[in-house]
Amino acid sequence: MNKSLLHNSKTFVVKVGSSLVTKDGEGLDSAAISAWAAQISDLVKRGQQVILVSSGAVAEGMKRLGWKKRPIELHELQAAAAVGQMGLIQTYESAFAKHDLHTAQVLLTHADLVNRKRYLNARTTLKTLVDLQVIPIINENDTVVTDEIRFGDNDTLAALVANLMDVDALVLLTDQQGLYSADPRKNKDAQFIHAETAGNLALEKMASGAGTNVGTGGMLTKILAAKRAANAGVHTIIASGREKDVLLRLHSGEAIGTHLKATQAKTLAKKQWLSDHLRTDGQLILDGGAVNALRIEGKSLLSIGVTAVVGSFERGDVVSCVDQAGNEVSRGIVNYNSQEVVRIKGHASREIETILGYVDESELIHRDNLVVL
Numbered sequence: 607m608n609k610s611l612l613h614n615s616k617t618f619v620v621k622v623g624s625s626l627v628t629k630d631g632e633g634l635d636s637a638a639i640s641a642w643a644a645q646i647s648d649l650v651k652r653g654q655q656v657i658l659v660s661s662g663a664v665a666e667g668m669k670r671l672g673w674k675k676r677p678i679e680l681h682e683l684q685a686a687a688a689v690g691q692m693g694l695i696q697t698y699e700s701a702f703a704k705h706d707l708h709t710a711q712v713l714l715t716h717a718d719l720v721n722r723k724r725y726l727n728a729r730t731t732l733k734t735l736v737d738l739q740v741i742p743i744i745n746e747n748d749t750v751v752t753d754e755i756r757f758g759d760n761d762t763l764a765a766l767v768a769n770l771m772d773v774d775a776l777v778l779l780t781d782q783q784g785l786y787s788a789d790p791r792k793n794k795d796a797q798f799i800h801a802e803t804a805g806n807l808a809l810e811k812m813a814s815g816a817g818t819n820v821g822t823g824g825m826l827t828k829i830l831a832a833k834r835a836a837n838a839g840v841h842t843i844i845a846s847g848r849e850k851d852v853l854l855r856l857h858s859g860e861a862i863g864t865h866l867k868a869t870q871a872k873t874l875a876k877k878q879w880l881s882d883h884l885r886t887d888g889q890l891i892l893d894g895g896a897v898n899a900l901r902i903e904g905k906s907l908l909s910i911g912v913t914a915v916v917g918s919f920e921r922g923d924v925v926s927c928v929d930q931a932g933n934e935v936s937r938g939i940v941n942y943n944s945q946e947v948v949r950i951k952g953h954a955s956r957e958i959e960t961i962l963g964y965v966d967e968s969e970l971i972h973r974d975n976l977v978v979l
Contacts, residue, residue: 611841611867613859615774617655617736620646621764625781626847627662627694633669634662634697643701645853646741650707654857655736657771659744659764660698666690691745698743708740713747719766720883720924729770736771762884765831769838769878776835777856778828779847784864785825787812804836804866832866837881837979839872841865877977880937886926888917888944890951890970897929900936900978906969907938907976909958912951919944921966927976938976941967 612618622642629635646656664683667690668676677683695711702709712732718724735742746763761778768776786796802809813826825844832842845852845863856862872878892900896911907927919925920943927936942950947970950958955968 608861609859610856610861611843611865612775612777612853612856615841615857616653617657617771617773618775618777619657619659619764619768619771619773620777620779620853621659621760622661622779622847623760623781624661624665626779627660628665634666634693636697636701639697640701640704642853643698643705643707645851647702647705647707648854649857650739650741651705655773657732657736657742657744657767657773658698659760659767660694661745661760663687663690663694663745666693694745695743698741702741708738710735710740710742712742712744714744714763714767715747716884719770719879720885725770725879732767732771759827761827761831762834765834765840765842766882768835768840769882772838772872772878773840776832776840776842777853778831778842778844779852780825780828780844781846781848782825782844783846784844785809785812785829799864800861801865801867804832804842804868809866829866834882836866836868836870837977838878839868839870841868876975880924880939880975880977881979883924883937886937887923888915888919888925888940890915890925890927890940890947892927892929892935894930896927897935900927900976904973904978906973907936907971908955908968909947909950909970910952910954912947912970915944915948915951917944925971927971934979936976936978938971940971941969 627635627639646658649656664676664686667686667688670689670693671686673686677686699709714728718728732742744763744767746760764776764778783798785799787799788796790796809829810826813824813829828844835842843856843863843865845856849855849862852862890912891914892911893913896907899905899911900907919940921941923940924937925940926934927938928934946962950961953961959965
């Protein structure tokens with residue numbers, strides 16, 4: 607690879623992990639945050655649009671509360687995040703103010719990105735901010751989410767924001783140089799991976815877990831985030847935030863870190879939204895013919911191809927479509943509720959009116975409302 611994937615990117619999401627904005631968990635590192643602000647300000651003044659996803663709230667909260675070990679209980683994590691978020695945003699605001707730029711705090715939950723109306727509202731707000739050259743500082747709204755509906759790590763959140771904003775690239779900055787064939791801290795023969803295709807399953811086998819007690823993400827979460835971003839045609843770079851002026855060098859074309867290229871073109875905004883669902887409202891189990899119709903022929907899902915229904919859902923909900931082995935094939939917006947689908951599954955579209963007494967749509971899920979995974 608001769609040039610960085612960031613070289614020709616105009617809009618991108620940058621995620622910095624806890625280890626890069628804190629002093630080994632001892633609260634925020636103001637000097638490091640000032641350095642990030644200087645680089646991003648330089649890029650913005652060159653005409654680039656940058657969205658920042660920053661960890662560090664929990665670590666800062668731990669310092670302010672006098673806690674030495676990251677808590678396990680959700681309510682304690684939420685308390686630490688609430689306390690630390692104040693310091694995190696204050697530090698970023700002060701750092702960017704030195705470059706005559708404003709910042710905006712944006713706290714997101716899973717519900718913001720799975721509800722179509724809230725998704726569009728978040729997208730519109732963020733687009734307005736970057737158009738005004740305001741730097742969005744995004745974090746998960748840890749104070750209100752529960753374990754069942756949280757993103758779980760900021761790598762995932764950053765990928766979702768990248769897809770939400772239809773950016774060109776996602777930069778995941780960490781305390782490691784990039785991706786290795788094995789954990790270099792444990793295996794001296796580990797080989798560095800300079801470039802690969804996002805979504806390559808072999809990468810997931812190589813990735814290791816979190817390496818510190820400060821953050822929640824390891825290389826595996828970054829590999830999965832890159833895979834998610836690639837669903838919308840977004841390239842991902844995993845690089846060391848310890849490298850001097852790493853963002854400026856990447857944008858100038860220097861191939862620092864591991865570059866994971868997306869192979870498919872950007873999808874429609876609605877399909878990005880569908881692929882970004884961390885949870886779905888139910889499952890439709892498909893026969894082989896339906897799987898081929900979706901994956902190979904790009905057709906809509908018809909009721910005749912459904913063999914079973916799992917869960918309870920309403921018309922307009924997002925459901926997951928799986929094959930007989932339980933592998934997810936696609937997800938989409940369903941035109942009938944779960945009780946109706948139970949009655950019409952396995953039947954041809956022309957039989958729906960006879961069975962239900964009415965027809966809302968001839969397709970169970972129209973191809974325009976469906977994304978193949």
